[in-house]
């Protein structure tokens with residue numbers, strides 16, 4: 001059945017009725033989402049509620065059981081391998097566990113997406129980009145270090161640099177401030193806001209760090225039992241008298 | 251009829267490993283080919299195992315000779331010591347012991363490395379960076395173990411034979427030339443060929459099991475440790491099973 005979707009103000013991501021079950025475990029069960037241009041959308045939810053599964057479906061790492069995912073107006077599920085790879089150039093993904101390749105130096109980590117994707121970049125441009133993103137995150141001196149030599153906060157920033165290196169139009173952040181001290185967390189939040197300023201990216205930010213949510217969210221979706229439990233801006237969430245919503249803000 | 255839970259688990263695991271292996275033949279022979287990573291793995295897996303394999307091979311030949319001498323003396327066939335040592339080293343002990351040590355060193359390394367890449371989402375990160383992780387990680391490693399183990403076994407055999415020569419010379423005197431003439435006269439093509447062929451199979455099994463266990467690692471450091479551990483256990487068992495099958499097959503074809 002072909003279902004025509006409408007795109008109010010040209011959403012870059014549009015999800016309808018997304019379902020993903022792992023056996024009996026109904027992780028996503030009819031989830032909807034719209035991400036507008038340059039918008040920062042926070043997805044809130046308890047641990048294990050399926051937030052990581054959601055963004056892994058968006059980038060095609062997990063195949064949903066049913067539902068529609070459109071990115072830049074293209075149905076991600078119908079893309080062939082090559083088209084999916086091209087799409088992935090435009091979507092940055094910051095992994096919850098950073099996913100820095102620990103057998104490679106920082107430089108090789110940053111080179112990896114550029115070398116592997118079929119994009120035309122000569123050596124000089126590639127080198128400049130590496131310097132630029134490292135400079136953005138303030139870690140130029142780590143270029144020849146191994147990930148094991150970096151602190152948690154530094155690793156997060158390098159991961160962020162790698163996410164930015166292909167200048168994506170959308171970035172998916174999986175708990176960018178989790179496990180960091182408040183000061184480092186604040187630095188990451190500042191970086192996220194800088195990236196949006198500089199590159200005009202739209203972003204889905206998964207977080208339960210209220211400082212991060214407050215600073216970054218244009219819109220919030222609360223994910224519960226695989227469905228949209230509540231949607232709105234920060235003010236409507238903090239002012240909510242729903243006890244379940246309030247728990248997140250205590 | 252209801253299968254007991256453990257046997258159900260066994261069969262579903264066996265099925266999963268078979269599918270994982272079948273995927274190797276699907277991916278290995280079509281582009282893109284990851285030559286650079288393959289070369290790196292050959293270096294890591296082959297070259298870096300050399301000292302260990304050389305040491306154990308040497309001790310194996312020496313000890314085997316020393317252990318066999320009393321019995322050989324008893325039967326009055328001490329002069330046949332080089333024959334029996336070379337036959338047992340080349341046909342059985344060299345390939346199997348080397349493969350087991352290889353499983354312990356390389357199989358566990360692959361299991362742990364891919365396991366930690368899995369749980370820290372590095373495999374996912376590769377996939378979103380325009381890379382087929384199965385090709386990049388699994389095909390290169392399995393190809394490297396399959397090609398490197400036979401080379402290591404040949405080297406280990408040679409060093410073992412040298413150890414055997416020293417072993418003979420501890421209590422008797424023989425020249426290197428005489429020893430080697432005796433070895434060459436004993437060893438037939440039909441002794442060497444099946445022994446070499448099975449090392450390819452051993453190498454393939456070690457690589458495949460290590461990759462499978464790593465690729466399906468459970469979350470957490472405990473999961474990674476368990477992957478490494480079960481990679482060694484399972485590939486060691488498979489080495490013996492392959493050995494058993496190869497013996498039967500060569501027997502049928504009259505290579506004995």
Ligand SMILES: Nc1ncnc2c1ncn2[C@@H]1O[C@H](COP(=O)(O)OP(=O)(O)OP(=O)(O)O)[C@@H](O)[C@H]1O
Pocket residue numbers: 022025027045046047048049050051052053054096
């Ligand atoms: N590959 C998988 N196979 C089976 N179950 C899975 C898989 N991936 C996730 N799950 C299950 O899906 C549920 C949601 O997982 P997910 O990682 O999305 O949670 P999350 O909302 O990101 O939680 P957290 O805040 O802890 O990261 C969990 O119950 C998890 O066990």
Ligand SMILES: [Mg+2]
Pocket residue numbers: 051052053096174
């Ligand atoms: Mg998560």
